[in-house]
Amino acid sequence: MRTAFFFALSLRFALANPLAWHGMHVLERRDTAPSSFVKIGPAPPDQVLTLRLGLVQGDMGGLEERLATISSPSSPEFRQWLSKEEVEAFVAPKPDTVDAITSFLSTNGITSTPTTPARDLISITVTVEQANGLFGTQFDTFRHTETGGETVRTLEYSVPAALKGHIEFVHPTTTFPQTLARLPIATIPIPRDIAPSNTTTGPHAVPSSCASVVTPDCLEALYNLPATNATETSNTLGVSGYIGEYANQADLTAFLGSLRPDLPPNTTFALETLDGGSNPQGINQAGIEANLDIQYTVGVASGVPTIFYGVGSDNQDGLFGFLDLANHLLAQENPPHVLTTSYGANEADVSVPLYQNLCAAYMQLAARGISVLYASGDGGVAGSQSTNCTTFLPTFPSGCPYVTSVGATTGVPEVAAELSAGGFSNVFVRPFYQNIVVPEYLSALGDTNAGLYNQSGRAYPDIAAVGENVEIAWQGQFGLVGGTSCSSPIFASAIALLNDLLIAKGQKPLGFLNPFLYETGKITLNDISSGSNPGCGTNGFPARVGWDPVTGLGTPNFAALRAAIGV
Ligand SMILES: *[C@@H]1O[C@H](CO)[C@@H](O)[C@H](O)[C@H]1NC(C)=O
Ligand SMILES: *[C@@H]1O[C@H](CO)[C@@H](O)[C@H](O)[C@H]1NC(C)=O
Ligand SMILES: *[C@@H]1O[C@H](CO)[C@@H](O)[C@H](O)[C@H]1NC(C)=O
Ligand SMILES: *[C@@H]1O[C@H](CO)[C@@H](O)[C@H](O)[C@H]1NC(C)=O
Ligand SMILES: *[C@@H]1O[C@H](CO)[C@@H](O)[C@H](O)[C@H]1NC(C)=O
Numbered sequence: 238m239r240t241a242f243f244f245a246l247s248l249r250f251a252l253a254n255p256l257a258w259h260g261m262h263v264l265e266r267r268d269t270a271p272s273s274f275v276k277i278g279p280a281p282p283d284q285v286l287t288l289r290l291g292l293v294q295g296d297m298g299g300l301e302e303r304l305a306t307i308s309s310p311s312s313p314e315f316r317q318w319l320s321k322e323e324v325e326a327f328v329a330p331k332p333d334t335v336d337a338i339t340s341f342l343s344t345n346g347i348t349s350t351p352t353t354p355a356r357d358l359i360s361i362t363v364t365v366e367q368a369n370g371l372f373g374t375q376f377d378t379f380r381h382t383e384t385g386g387e388t389v390r391t392l393e394y395s396v397p398a399a400l401k402g403h404i405e406f407v408h409p410t411t412t413f414p415q416t417l418a419r420l421p422i423a424t425i426p427i428p429r430d431i432a433p434s435n436t437t438t439g440p441h442a443v444p445s446s447c448a449s450v451v452t453p454d455c456l457e458a459l460y461n462l463p464a465t466n467a468t469e470t471s472n473t474l475g476v477s478g479y480i481g482e483y484a485n486q487a488d489l490t491a492f493l494g495s496l497r498p499d500l501p502p503n504t505t506f507a508l509e510t511l512d513g514g515s516n517p518q519g520i521n522q523a524g525i526e527a528n529l530d531i532q533y534t535v536g537v538a539s540g541v542p543t544i545f546y547g548v549g550s551d552n553q554d555g556l557f558g559f560l561d562l563a564n565h566l567l568a569q570e571n572p573p574h575v576l577t578t579s580y581g582a583n584e585a586d587v588s589v590p591l592y593q594n595l596c597a598a599y600m601q602l603a604a605r606g607i608s609v610l611y612a613s614g615d616g617g618v619a620g621s622q623s624t625n626c627t628t629f630l631p632t633f634p635s636g637c638p639y640v641t642s643v644g645a646t647t648g649v650p651e652v653a654a655e656l657s658a659g660g661f662s663n664v665f666v667r668p669f670y671q672n673i674v675v676p677e678y679l680s681a682l683g684d685t686n687a688g689l690y691n692q693s694g695r696a697y698p699d700i701a702a703v704g705e706n707v708e709i710a711w712q713g714q715f716g717l718v719g720g721t722s723c724s725s726p727i728f729a730s731a732i733a734l735l736n737d738l739l740i741a742k743g744q745k746p747l748g749f750l751n752p753f754l755y756e757t758g759k760i761t762l763n764d765i766s767s768g769s770n771p772g773c774g775t776n777g778f779p780a781r782v783g784w785d786p787v788t789g790l791g792t793p794n795f796a797a798l799r800a801a802i803g804v
Contacts (some may be wrong), residue, residue: 241548261373262401265411265590266393272643274379274413280389282366285374287553290349291405291594292330292338294357299325304604304639305669308749310756314505318606321354321570328355328601330646334403341400345371358594365389365803372396372407386416395456406590410516412555417480417580441514451707451719452496453536454726459651460763461705461795463476464499471478473748474733475566475573476534476726478794479558479580483501483516483530484545485712492532492710497539500743506535506543509758512564513556529709529718530538530579530726538730541737555591557582559634563598572607574736574746579612579722583620584631587780589664596637596665602637606748610729611635612721613698614643614658621658626773629660629690635697636662638670642697642790643751645704646765652780652790653768655706656723659786660776670755671696674784681781688771689773699751701759701765701788702727730795739803747802758790759783761798765791 259386271278271387280570297460301518303319307314326330330338335356342349342361349359365376372394380387396411447455457464477483486505494502508516532542557580566572584592599609614621614636635642635658644655667675676697702724736746747753754762765788770777 260295260398261395262398263376263393263395263587264404265406265656267411268392270379270392271413271415273382273383273386273592277378277380277387280365280376280378282364283388284367285362285366286389287360287362288358288368289352289408289412289553290361292357292359293334293403293405294355294597295331296588297434297597297600300324300577300600300604302750303327304600305752308603308752310753311408314465316606316748317606318748319743321567321605322556324567324601324604325355328357330403332355337400337725340768341397341701343704346504347371350503351460358564365628367598372410374410375452384794386414387740390493399503403720405594408555408588408591409553409785412588412591415582415586417582423654431649433791443649444497445649449706451703451705453533456703457799460731460793462537462549462731463709463734463795464539467538467734468540469740470542471571472540472541472733472737472740473573473575474534474541474543474729475546475576476530476543476546477578477580478514478527478530481550482527483518483522483547484527485520485523486518488523488528488710488712489532489535491713493536495534495710495715496708500536500539500738506531506545508545508547510547510549510559513551514547515549516545516547518702523712525709525711525718526579526722528711529707529722533707533723533726534577534730534733536721536755537727538733541733542728555588556595558648560595560598562590563595563602566607567598567601567605570601572605573750574606575608575610575729575733576602577610577725579720579725581614581635582623582633584633584636584662584664587633589615592637592664596639597636599637599639603749608732608744608747609640609792610725611640611642612725613644615656615720616658617723617770617772618775618777619654619660623656628688629686629773630695631662631691632697634656636695638665638668638751639749641699643721643728643778644698644701645721645724646701646717646788647703647705648791651703651763651765653701653770653787654767655720655769655771656719657698657701657770657787659698659770659789661696661786662693663691663694664686665695667695668751670752671784674755674785674790675745678781678786686778689775696786696788698789699754700728700790700792701760702792727791731795731798734795735798735802735804738799739802742804744804753788757801761794761801762791763794791796
């Protein structure tokens with residue numbers, strides 16, 4: 238502690254004296270590698286590593302405050318979303334941070350490259366030998382027991398005490414590669430001709446078939462969604478794709494031809510790729526998840542320009558490419574107004590500093606006026622997928638307060654789907670917009686599940702939509718899928734259709750949804766008050782009147798949302 242104080246006062250003196258660097262501060266450590274990795278031995282000293290350094294961001298408290306103002310319906314500055322430059326001004330590291338990092342690197346003869354416009358994330362390329370010296374550690378080679386793949390990691394690393402308070406993390410270090418869950422859980426092929434079926438357009442009574450097979454027509458009926466074409470070409474809806482999931486145009490065309498005969502069957506979507514991603518169109522390469530996500534955006538958000546983000550496997554962010562995509566969008570002048578993602582993991586499996594950095598990126602997207610929706614997960618209280626557990630497993634990244642987490646319902650009338658992941662983050666605290674409804678729920682819940690979840694954490698999901706028996710076209714056939722993977726693109730489409738109306742009137746898009754939804758949800762959403770999400774040997778949480786950790790505030794009522802927005 239004494240040395241840290243000293244260095245903070247006199248950085249340059251410290252630099253002049255190499256001994257002074259011996260005061261090292263442990264930044265991250267773990268006891269063991271994940272069970273799927275075995276250590277082989279020290280990494281070759283001349284092996285080259287590309288490391289990312291997360292610098293302490295300048296004024297995230299200021300950005301948080303600003304965002305609370307511009308996302309609150311009662312504020313005169315409601316929806317006055319910030320520009321790219323305004324956000325970057327909050328995020329850019331303070332000069333003393335930049336100085337400390339620059340001195341540290343240049344003293345060691347290392348140059349860095351910023352990887353975000355705000356320059357809060359920088360990249361360095363060093364040998365293992367250099368990295369061992371810089372971070373007071375020993376990088377080892379680990380082998381994955383199933384794939385045999387080798388990876389260089391360490392169980393603990395440090396930075397000079399003078400950098401304490403200036404650096405959040407170095408990656409990749411203690412975070413091991415892991416697989417991402419795609420969420421849809423079942424495919425039941427159903428026979429259907431690729432000929433147009435009878436569909437009604439616009440608001441109408443819910444057809445009885447919707448209890449067993451959900452189509453876009455059912456969603457129009459359930460949620461009052463318009464079938465008329467959106468008009469605004471500047472209004473965009475983003476769909477993210479990971480782990481080699483490809484969205485197939487031929488399947489989309491078959492889907493539209495059969496289930497949205499009122500839309501041109503050749504309606505297409507734009508493609509953006511990063512981290513070596515692509516979207517090949519061989520029919521056997523079509524992915525269930527990607528097809529679901531693109532069919533329930535293009536096929537529900539009628540006429541809204543849709544972009545598929547193909548994130549490849551070259552992602553080095555330690556978070557499956559989620560952070561790379563967030564930074565990719567933050568670097569754009571006109572990112573999509575809505576982003577929906579149907580992939581996730583368990584919170585306990587991701588690095589906390591990286592998760593915090595990702596959540597800060599979502600805060601920035603929120604401040605830019607972008608609605609970031611995530612499927613909440615499919616394991617009920619057991620997390621991302623059903624698993625054995627002794628305490629409830631919160632999912633990632635639904636615990637981030639700046640995403641809108643979407644749970645699942647089933648049936649007509651809708652009840653909570655048992656698979657719907659919901660609960661409380663162990664990383665992020667309850668955000669201001671949950672201060673009324675979550676304590677209400679907890680007090681009604683009483684002792685049920687006591688000790689199995691974290692009452693003070695950010696609670697999720699925020700909202701819900703249908704997530705079982707959803708019909709998709711895949712590799713030339715029709716079938717049913719289930720999971721919150723269905724729910725997120727469906728809700729995102731409703732938001733995109735509302736944005737079309739807002740933009741047509743010269744107004745700002747809905748942007749960060751949560752404060753608005755928590756204020757207006759009682760009238761703008763269909764409250765789902767029965768069902769539960771069992772798991773970990775319990776009945777899970779019960780759905781109740783008002784918010785609950787199974788279906789959140791409820792499912793969309795487009796007409797009521799439209800009225801609340803005044804368009
Ligand atoms: C479509 O609906 C019309 C009128 O309700 C009916 O006559 C026709 O048989 C239906 N077509 C199919 C393919 O179900
Ligand atoms: C939407 O626009 C397309 C042309 O882009 C047209 O073919 C289609 O009939 C329109 N659909 C509706 C429901 O207005
Ligand atoms: C879809 O087909 C119509 C009619 O064949 C054509 O005019 C239009 O350009 C096509 N649109 C796309 C996106 O290919
Ligand atoms: C839970 O553990 C039991 C007994 O080991 C096993 O049979 C079951 O398949 C496991 N369930 C899940 C969801 O992993
Ligand atoms: C509970 O959540 C809070 C954040 O709200 C966190 O600081 C705390 O560590 C969590 N407790 C456990 C046991 O994970």
